């Protein structure tokens with residue numbers, strides 16, 4: 060039974076940083092229960108407004124429906140008494156509906172609806188997709204505007220008028236005109252969160268567009284830094300934000316951009332770098348090389364943001 064109504068959930072999420080934890084895997088690429096539970100415990104207790112299990116950084120797209128439900132259940136058990144936990148739903152409509160129902164049954168307060176895969180889709184199909192998911196559950200639903208799921212403002216408004224539990228719009232396009240149309244049309248009926256890769260990079264300009272929060276992947280391994288960054292953004296302290304961009308975020312992007320898919324792999328690399336290994340990524344993503352992890356570890360030290368309780372990386 061959810062503790063938050065969809066409306067209360069939106070009010071809570073929009074006022075703080077959002078955690079998107081990685082899903083821990085063993086060397087055999089199985090879900091690593093012990094390591095995941097440990098990670099969740101750490102992530103939930105640093106001061107975020109909500110925790111999204113099995114999102115993009117959590118490799119939700121690589122989980123079977125059973126694993127997705129298991130991950131959601133573990134997240135609720137480990138973090139649900141501290142922060143609202145949201146699950147994820149993805150793939151074809153029938154799978155997304157099954158994921159959504161399983162997330163609700165696991166005790167999630169809401170869910171992130173990931174884009175479906177492979178096929179192109181347009182507005183009527185996307186509307187039917189969101190319609191089916193929102194109708195299948197009572198908990199809050201946030202759509203992820205990304206890849207092949209790009210929602211027009213009128214589609215979003217119709218869905219918001221129809222479904223009380225449709226509460227949020229997460230953008231990973233950075234298309235200012237389109238996002239402005241969505242925010243201007245749906246207004247306060249929804250809340251808006253930034254979800255571009257390494258969302259910190261865009262946080263200040265997106266705040267002006269109405270995105271009071273964002274998904275922080277780097278919060279996984281440098282939580283204090285990520286929270287300070289968010290506080291600077293909310294204060295609109297451009298000088299502090301720029302200093303942090305130069306000190307860590309922009310050099311981090313240079314490592315992230317070395318290989319396609321490192322947007323996720325670098326987060327697990329960052330966890331290795333701070334001594335909190337959550338295992339490998341699943342193919343088709345590829346793990347960071349030892350050199351890339353070392354470079355990231357050096358950057359963390361040069362920026363002075365190694366988490367207090369995290370040991371330095373043993374030299375290779």
Ligand SMILES: O=C([O-])C(=O)C[C@H](O)[C@@H](O)C(=O)[O-]
Nearest residue numbers: 114115116256257258274276
């Ligand atoms: O679903 C997710 O993990 C994301 O939204 C992607 C990341 O959290 C992205 O915002 C980032 O890399 O900071």
